[in-house]
Amino acid sequence: MPKIPCVLMRGGTSRGPIFLASDLPSDAASRDAFLLSVMGSGHPLQIDGIGGGNPLTSKVAIVGPGSVPGADVDYLFAQVDVVRALVDTAPNCGNMLAAVGPFAIEAGLVPADGAETRVVIHNVNTGKLIESLVETPGGVVNYEGESAIAGVPGTAAPIRLAFLDAAGSKTGRLLPDGGPRSVVDGIDVSLFDMAVAAMLADARSFGKTGGERPAELDADREFLAGLEGLRLTAGRMMGLGDVANMVIPKPILLSPAADGGTIRARYFMPHSCHTAVAITGAVCIAAACCTQGTIASELADLPPINAEGRRLLVIEHPSGRTPVEIEQDPDTAEITRVSVIRTARRLFEGYVFGRDKAA
Structure with a gap:
């Protein structure tokens, strides 16, 4: 059976595996087939994979070096359908996005920089840039803290995400039909x-x-x-x-x-x-x-x-x-x-x- 390194992370109110892009097949069809297999899609409980039987826990982040000016890393999000053999890379996911900065630092893609490290993420799905501020005291990612977010028990260290020029993420226009209504x-x-x-x-x-x-x-x-x-x-x-x-x-x-x-x-x-x-x-x-x-x-x-x-x-x-x-x-x-x-x-x-x- 093919095996690939991965890290399972919670990002915001979502959860899923994060892969280095270099570890996955380079062509989309082979990559998607692997992801469907890994997540266990085709069964409502994803019993033969690591998905959680829910769209919120059937998500994948693929991370690699930045490919556009100003970006530290690339992040491709994949929504893996629980039951159907379908991998959708059209949208971004802002919750899994929260895990990308810490992963990139710990994977050595971005060096820790003082008490707080700025990671500029290029979302490949939308072509947009997002700034992530991650706590890194002593050069180590900190996950423990006092920030609480709705939908997640307990508290953790805050990760500050700033969406830069996010209008027209998929259509190229804030108002795709030409007006507000x-x-x-x-x-x-x-x-x-x-x-x-x-x-x-x-x-x-x-x-x-x-x-x-x-x-x-x-x-x-x-x-x-x-x-x-x-x-x-x-x-x-x-x-x-x-x-x-x-x-x-x-x-x-x-x-x-x-x-x-x-x-x-x-x-x-x-x-x-x-x-x-x-x-x-x-x-x-x-x-x-x-x-x-x-x-x-x-x-x-x-x-x-x-x-x-x-x-x-x-x-x-x-x-x-x-x-x-x-x-x-x-x-x-x-x-x-x-x-x-x-x-x-x-x-x-x-x-x-x-x-x-x-x-």
């Missing part, structure tokens, strides 16, 4: 692309309050089927073509905040509701709240901009609250930087064994 099959939506391509809608348009638990939404098969139909149409409108085998655009249901935050969200992955919110999704939602005319902006209770030109938005979701800091140009209102705090943990390292399909 569109109508998809009779439903008013905002088609928005910041860190992830998404279809934002008012939960009330689907007869929902926006406060439903994920299991309740997942059990409503008629609702999910209708949401998927809208997503497929939205994908074509956004210039993404047939998105039936892609996880973007992400459907997101929004409603007014219920617990003192900025807005409440139910984020879909896309065929089930996230138990929290993806970080790229939180970035997208927060940016939409700050973009005039979107559905998000009309539902949001926006905080004021501080003296530094920043404002802190809080996204309410099923597991709690996720803060997102937005920086905007005071003259053009262009969003120039979006920052979040995540945590990560190295879980184990060694070799993972794939299956030789020809055997």
Whole structure:
């Protein structure tokens, strides 16, 4: 059986193996076949692999030296389908992104630099750059600390992620359909692309309050089927073509905040509701709240901009609250930087064994 070195890490509210790009097959078809084998896809529990039987634990990060100016490392994200033989590399994952900086330092791709090391990550999926600040006291990655994030028990060291020029991650435009509002099959939506391509809608348009638990939404098969139909149409409108085998655009249901935050969200992955919110999704939602005319902006209770030109938005979701800091140009209102705090943990390292399909 083929074996390849890997490190299993938690990044934010996700978990998955991280590989050095040089250790994987160079052609995409062979690489994807190996990943499907390693994760155990084809069974709802991924019983014959290291996936956790859930989209949040069936993720892979592939890391190598930076290939574009200004980047320390490249990061290719792969969403491995639990049941289908499908590996989607269209989107970024902001939660697994949190693990990339620590991994890169410990793998020797980036030297530790004082008490805090800056790692500039080129997300190959979107072509965008993200800055990661990792605590490295004494030249060693620190995982222990007092930062808590919704959806993860306990506390850990903070990892500060700043998305730089994240607009148009997959479509090339912040507003892929040309404006802040569109109508998809009779439903008013905002088609928005910041860190992830998404279809934002008012939960009330689907007869929902926006406060439903994920299991309740997942059990409503008629609702999910209708949401998927809208997503497929939205994908074509956004210039993404047939998105039936892609996880973007992400459907997101929004409603007014219920617990003192900025807005409440139910984020879909896309065929089930996230138990929290993806970080790229939180970035997208927060940016939409700050973009005039979107559905998000009309539902949001926006905080004021501080003296530094920043404002802190809080996204309410099923597991709690996720803060997102937005920086905007005071003259053009262009969003120039979006920052979040995540945590990560190295879980184990060694070799993972794939299956030789020809055997």
